[in-house]
Amino acid sequence: MNKPETTTKNSGSLSEVHQSVDTSKRTGWRRILSFIGPAYLVSVGYMDPGNWATDIAGGSKFGYQLIWILLMSNLIALLLQSLSARLGIVRGLDLAQASRNGYPKWVNIPLFGLAQTAIIACDLAEIIGMAIGLNLLFGLPLIWGISLTIFDTVLLLFLLNKGMRKMEAFIVSMVFIVGVSFLIEMFIVEPSLKEIAKGFEPTMLSGEALYIAIGIIGATVMPHNLYLHSSLVQTRKFERDNKGIKEAIKFNFIDTAIALNLAFFVNAAILILAAAAFYKNGLHEVAEIQDAHKLLQNIFGNVAPALFAIALIAAGQSSTVTGTLAGQIVMEGHLKLRIEPWLRRLITRLLAIIPAFFTILWFGNDALGGLLILSQVVLSLQLGFAVIPLIHFTSDKRTMKGFAIKTWVKILAWGSSIVIVSLNVKLVVEEIKTWGADGGWYVYVIIVPLAILIGLLLLYVFIYPLISKIKREQNVTPHGSALNIDEVEKIHYKRIGITVDFSKNDRNTIRHALIQGGKQANYHLIHVVETAVARYHGDSALDYETQSDTENLEKYRNNLAELGYKATIHIGYGGTVKAIVDITNESNLELLVMGAHGHKGLKDLILGTTVNSVRHKVTIPVLIVR
Structure with a gap:
């Protein structure tokens, strides 16, 4: 039986948690529940602060009229997320890895850039939402709220160390808080059930109603969620035969349907809340989250606005975690580049904080609403670059084997992509026209040419899989393929470096080094x-520690001489990593033996990771002794 291609555990998407949840030992409901989780992490992207802005604007201006747009967006999202899950389950690749495998190398660089920009834009919305929530709940100034969001990095580091199930539990609890908050608010505002039901009836839209509807769709179907879902389903370990794959696809569809319906409930609740609280009271121009909170307080007292702020903080916090995972997937998949999750989280967060920070400083707090809308426009630009490859990959019978999507699903998927891309293009064009009306030269010099280039790239991404007949043999994992190992000859090292720190570890480090080279x-x-x-005086330093360390090195050298070994001593000064690398290069060492202390997590952040840094800077083998 031909099995679909897959990655190994160590090289799979999100390798730290790849196949970390075993489903094979569970039966009945426990087996179904073991697959539940990935879609909940994805669903938070469908109820982030960017969605709040469009839902509030739609409800306050047009009442319940746009509920059917939310439902349509949710059905499209369900279709696309199920395709994303199918890709991850069947091929064992996330969307970024599949793109690297399916497109020329040069295409993956702009694809990564666009995906990363979308993640930063999404993170920007979460920063603003979090800051607004803290401001509304505790009166904390927005500038301080934005600054505090940088500490989300620590939360993510903690959750990653606790494992996938703990992270999913955290996200589900955040989603639960959002859902319960709005459920209680529904009882407070008492919306008209008859008018809600009427809102599900499709109507012709034009003018501002069409514009807001496009914004709702653009904010609902988010590109980074497609990357994320195709990776998260790989955290489940199951039998990779036809029966096991079919079962995984079915259970993940159930997971997706439940999670996205919950997201639909939250978005509908925000729109209904705005319709019942503002539209019915003649307040048709409520588009800012802060205004909505203030008016809720005026109309319904203190409970409703407090729940509103709590839900906003929970939504921003949960979206932050999933955005980080998506960033890791995109970088590893498109570029084969893997860095520490906390570091890439910090970089993404800083890139998002800077525009929010300077917007407040230059334009004041009121400009954040406009920045929130801009972040949704940026997301709209990237959507086609995730949707179109996804449909191509899941339609490919050569790689998907018997699990390629059926013709009717393909028609629905392409129809949905046409709707999404065309509406999002319209949204972008409208925004560019608005900016151009303000007379900004940068619109015609920078933004318009950039939009044209992005449009041409989108066309290429659509056409290439249809016309390309070249069978490219590319590695689908970050580490390449296994090589044939010939007869092994013993390596004789003549110059071996040993790093010492005069701790109890030195004995073991030196012993391992002597075994490698012997007395020759x-x-x-x-x-x-x-x-x-x-640090300041280098080799001219004569402080007590320098003299003491020199004496200790002499003792080691004399001790080795008595045992019949030749040794040379080297003292480095200042930065540990640079000094070790410099001595290694100057002495033409052939092997470097280093002792590792075994600290990790926060201690690495405080004490540094000398071994890892040296390993990346030298070109000789490094033996690490614990």
């Missing part, structure tokens, strides 16, 4: 003095 090798004992004096 020359051993170079390396120690770095990190005192302030040593």
Whole structure:
């Protein structure tokens, strides 16, 4: 039986948690529940602060009229997310890895850039939402609220170390808080059930109603969720035969349907809340989240606005975690580049904080609403670059084998993509016209040419899989393919470096080094003095620590000489990593033996990761001894 291609555990998407949830040992409802989780992480993207802005504007201006737009958006999202899950389950690849495998190398660079920009735009919406929520609940100034969001990095680091199930539990609890908050608010505002039901009836839209409807669709179907879902389904371990794959697809569809219907409930609740609280009271121009909170307080007292702020904070916090995971998937998939999750989270967060920070400083708090809408426009630009490849990949019978999507699903998917892309293009064109009306030269010099280039790239992404007949053999994993190993000859090292710090670890480090070279090798004992004096004065430093460390190195050398080993001592000064690398290069070492202390997590952030940094900067083998 031909099995669809897959990645190994170590090289799979989100390798830290790849196949970390075993479903094979569970039966009945427990087996179904073991697949539940990935879609809940995805669903938070459908109820982030960017959605709140469009839902509030739609409800306050047009009452219940646009509920059917929310329903249509949710059905399209359900279709696309189920395709994303299918890709991850069947091929064992996330959408970014599949794009790298399916398109020329040069295309993946702009695809990564666009996806990363979308993630930053999404993160921007979450920063603004979080800051507004803290301001509404505790009166914290927006500038301080935005600054505090940088500490989300620590939360993510903690959750990643706790494992996938703990992270999913955190996200589900945040979603639960949002859902319960709005459920209680529904009882407070008492909306008309008859008018809600009428809102599900499709109507012709024009003018501002059409514009807001486009905004709702653009804010609902988010590109990074397609990358995220195709990766998260791979955290489940199941039998990779036809029966196991069919079962995984079915259970993940159930997971997706439940999670996205919950997201639809939240979005509909926001729109209904705006319709019942503002539209019915003649307040048709409520588009800002802060205004909505203020008016809720005026009309319904303190409970409704407090719940509103709590839900906003929960939505921003949960979206932050999933945005980080999406960023990791996009970088590893498109570029084969893997960095520490906390570092890429920090970079993404800083890139999102800077525009929010300067918007407040230059234009004041009132400009954040406009920045929130801009973030949704940026998301709209990227959507086609995720949707079109996804449909191509899941339609490919050569790679999907018997799990390629059926013709009727393909028609629905392409129809949905045409609707999404065309409406989002209309939204972008309208925004460019608005900016151009203000007379900004940058619109015609920078934005219009950039939009044309992006449009041409989108056309290429659509056409290439249809016309390309070249069978490219590309690695689908970040590490490449296994090589044939020939007969192994013993390597004789003549110059071996040993880093020492005069701790109890030195004995073990030196012992392992001596085993590698025997009595024929020359051993170079390396120690770095990190005192302030040593940093500034280098080899002219004569402070107590430098003298003491030199004496200790001499003792090691004499001790080795008595045992019949040749040794040379080296003292480095200042930065540990740079000093070790410099000594290694200057002494033409062939092997470097280092002791590892075994600290991790926050200790790495405080104490640094010398071994890892040195390993990346030298070109010789490094033996790490614990």
